Amino acid sequence: MDPLAAIRETFFQECEEQLAELENGLLAMEAGDTDPETINAVFRAVHSIKGGAGAFSLEALVRFAHVFETALDEMRSGRLAPTNEVLKTLLRAADVLADHVRAAHDGSAVDEAHTAELAEELKALDPNGATAGEESEGEEDWGDFEFKPMSVDVPAAPAGPSGWRVSFKPRADLYAKANEAALLLRELGRLGQTTVELDASGLPALTELDPEAAYLAWTVTVTGDADETSIREVFEFVDGDCELEVSPLAAVAAEGEASATPVEDPGETLDIGALLARVQAVAEPPSPQQVPPAAPAPAAVATPADPSSPPDGQGQPRKPEAGATIRVDLERVDRLIDLVGELVINQAMLSQRVMEAGFARASGVAMGLDELEQLTREIQDSVMAIRAQPVKSVFQRMPRLVREVAAMTGKPVRLVTEGEGTEVDKTVIERLADPLTHMIRNAIDHGLESPEKRAAAGKPAEGVVRLTAAHRSGRIVIEVADDGGGINRERVKSIAIEKGLVAPDAALSDEEIDNLIFMPGFSTASEVSDISGRGVGMDVVRRSIQALGGRITISSRPGKGSTFTMSLPLTLAVLDGMVVSVQGQTLVAPITAIVETLLPKAGDVHSLGGSARVIAIRDTYVPLIDVGMALGYRAGPLDATQGVALLIEGEGGARAALLVDAIQGQRQVVIKSLEANYRQVPGVAAATILGDGRVALILDIDTIVAVSRGADSLRAEKRLAATG
Incomplete structure (x- = not known):
């Protein structure tokens, strides 16, 4: 392997970190951060990119970074005030710098005209005006810029000794x-x-x-x-x-x-x-003979430091050092996770064999297996923590997207982010970028009104798009919200009727109308543009989220705005599940969704006609869903008194009871993608391998509940999926 190529790749990895620090600093300054260290951090980020690019003779990148760095140096010295207009220019310059880094990495083209235009805007920020531009080395004409690595403009020395x-x-x-x-x-x-x-x-x-x-x-x-x-x-x-x-x-x-x-x-x-x-x-170090027997007493004695903190040589406790980090290929981490998954499966199989052999739980073998299970879980948690990353890496890409779409639509927009430190599996993070991009573009283009309409409605001219992330019930919940006009349900329904997506006489609830925007080919845009109008947006988002084992819901209020909520698993590798039996089949229900289990009594179950039933639980009624019928394992309903009910709570807070034949136990299972190895099955999120070697399906509880509530069953949806 070429050593220089490896060093170059490391440089570009560090560039991504520097660009993130650059944008974070500029956004903090735009939000009112006046700390000089923030300005210094922004300057150092550009300076580091320029220095590294010079080492690899990336002249186009160095040229632009030099002009950018000069403007930041003026701000650092106090000669340039960080006004809103200046910061907007610097943010656009950060976008162009990122384009140059990307172009230098993969060989793509950069818009030179846009680069030259922005370079002139940066030069215009110089308080000294054209004079400074004329005195700089070839910077008056962007095309004639002479590349001189690591140059610094300084005033001439005063007369006197040389x-x-x-x-x-x-x-x-x-x-x-x-x-x-x-x-x-x-x-x-x-x-x-x-x-x-x-x-x-x-x-x-x-x-x-x-x-x-x-x-x-x-x-x-x-x-x-x-x-x-x-x-x-x-x-x-x-x-x-x-x-x-x-x-x-x-x-x-x-x-x-x-x-x-x-x-x-x-x-x-x-x-x-x-x-x-x-x-x-x-x-x-001096030899033992050179060490004096005793050191002379110092003139002043400093206060002794805490023994737990070694001194730094000047009588002060040493500052805590930042944690050391190493770069590891992702393939190695994935391989380690796969091996740990196999370890979990084999540990479960070993436990199963011991139970079948009739060993008492108090025996040495059984106790050793319990310790092995605990150790295996700790190893698995530690390994999964290696892949866990904050969603900040995805959120950081969105400010630029907001600036670009806002400029294209002519709408002033402010992006607010919360929960950037929320951690989730790296695989989930990598596949979140496209859905979030679609949703934020739609929020600006369709959700936010024009400044004139906002003013007429008594709203500020600047629209707000809010992007938040949080952990909830063992999952990560990401919301994209806007303060626009909300979903125009009458228009959505009329477009759906026009396109033949629903019958003209269909009676739809507000929730059902909102969900029409997820149908393939649906679009409310009146004309095709660079932003939207081709009808390939929100249906792609839903499929992407479902492929991750997640789901997406909409909440909209006319005149107040809309909120799109995505619920995703924290990891695509393991989950804690309740193993249940249904019509001779073994299934796994995610334990994070289960509130409690109970044995139904005949007096608590009430029929609503057909196969629909409800069960009374603590002075309230919840739907009772027969999992065997929902998945097509049996044609008729199971007698509720012969089964076990799992009271579950969905992402929206709605509750339902799933009726199964029996509960086998609770265990941690390794997730295996059913879609990658077979195909997508409605009502089934994934599969796993049990301790006895059998394959068990992992239930997609929210899909089962959602479909069972409607007029169509999962069997009808499976038929559609098979024909599609």
């Missing part, structure tokens, strides 16, 4: 990133005659020395023809990881200062070779 005084103090981060101070000093030595002064006053006693800390500082005098740009280029890749001050010698002489930083011996100067020898001598 040279520079460089004060350089590394931080621990500089060394942690594999940089070396001696190499930086050597590079300074190549710019002219240098005089180096070492400041070792911060060096602690040997017993308090932290090998990962930074204690030394240097003051370097560089004489000759070098300019400040050349001086700062030496420290380009350690910017932010050190304290650096570059001052003209003329200014230093005028102030009458012999040195910019305190040193051990003001009269002592060292050349580079002597400096390196001295640093090495300080770093080498």
Whole structure:
């Protein structure tokens, strides 16, 4: 494998992280964050992308990043105010920078005209106006920009002694990133005659020395023809990881200062070779014979630190370090999860064999199996946590989408996100991007009114789209809500009748009308555009969510807006289930949906005509659904008193009772996709392998309840699926 290709791929992975930090910082500033560190973080993100791109000669990316970085530097210095208009320009610049990174990665094309236009807008943000643009190196004409890696625009030195005084103090981060101070000093030595002064006053006693800390500082005098740009280029890749001050010698002489930083011996100067020898001598541990028997008492004694916190060499507790991370190929993680899944299955099979052999639960073998089961579950939970990621990675893509669609529709829109830290399986996250993109585009294009209509309705001109995520009942619930006009049900029904999707005399409830927008080919757009109108939107969203084992519902109020709620499993690998028997078949019901189990009494069950029944539970009636009939296992209903009822609660809070023949027990099962290995079966979410080697179907409880409530049964839907 080409080592350079691997390094290049790592660079692009880091670019994604830097771009995310860039957008987060700009959005925080747009929301009113005035912390200087936020501006610095935004600047560092662009600066890091530019530096890495220069190493790989990605000139188009470097050119735009340079212009972007210059505008951010003006803001960092306080010469450019972060107004709303400025931040909007910077956000669009962040989008273009992301396009350049993507183009450099996969070789795609970039809209050069749009890039040049935005580059001119960034230059126009310079408070010095055209003068600064004329003095910059070829930046007046975007097409004639001369690529000079790591260039910094600085003012000319004042008249006086020719040279520079460089004060350089590394931080621990500089060394942690594999940089070396001696190499930086050597590079300074190549710019002219240098005089180096070492400041070792911060060096602690040997017993308090932290090998990962930074204690030394240097003051370097560089004489000759070098300019400040050349001086700062030496420290380009350690910017932010050190304290650096570059001052003209003329200014230093005028102030009458012999040195910019305190040193051990003001009269002592060292050349580079002597400096390196001295640093090495300080770093080498003394032999036992060289260690003095006792150290002299210090003039002042610092307050002792907490013994649990090792000192940092200066009498202060060491700051907690960030957790170490490693990059691992996703295939390796998937393989590990598959192996753990097989371990769970084999552990269940072993338990089954022991039970069949008649071992007592108090026997050593049975107790050992219980411990193995607990350990297996802990291993599985730990492995699943590796794949769990916050939905932030998907949510971060949406602000750009909102800006683009808002610009295309001419509607001012503000995106509000909540619950970005909610974790879910990486597979679910990867497949969420397309459904969310469809829904947010529709929310802006169809849900939000025009500014004029909003003003007439007494609403602010700026529409709001809210994107939230939360854990609920063992699932992740994601909502896309808008404060628009809501669903126009009369128009939706008339379009559905026009397209022959429903009968003209059909009596539909509000919920049924709302769900018509999920039918294939349905669209309320009057004309085809880049945003919508082709009738391939919401039906694709529903199929994508269903493929993940989830479901989507709509809540809409005329004049107030609409909310689309997606409920998805936290993981596609395992679930805790209740194993039940139905007409000789073994099924699994997700335990997160089960409220309680009960044995129905004859007096509690009431018929509503045909096979429809309800059961009285605590002064309320809920539908009683025969799972065997719903799945087509039997033609007639089971006597309720001969079975067991599972009281379940759906995502919308509605309750129902599922009638099964018997309960076998509760266990954790490994999910196997039925759709990938066979085909989609209505009422069945997936399959699993039981401890005895049999395949059991995992029930899709909400689908069973929804279909059983209507006039059609699951058997009719299965016939449609088979013919489709």
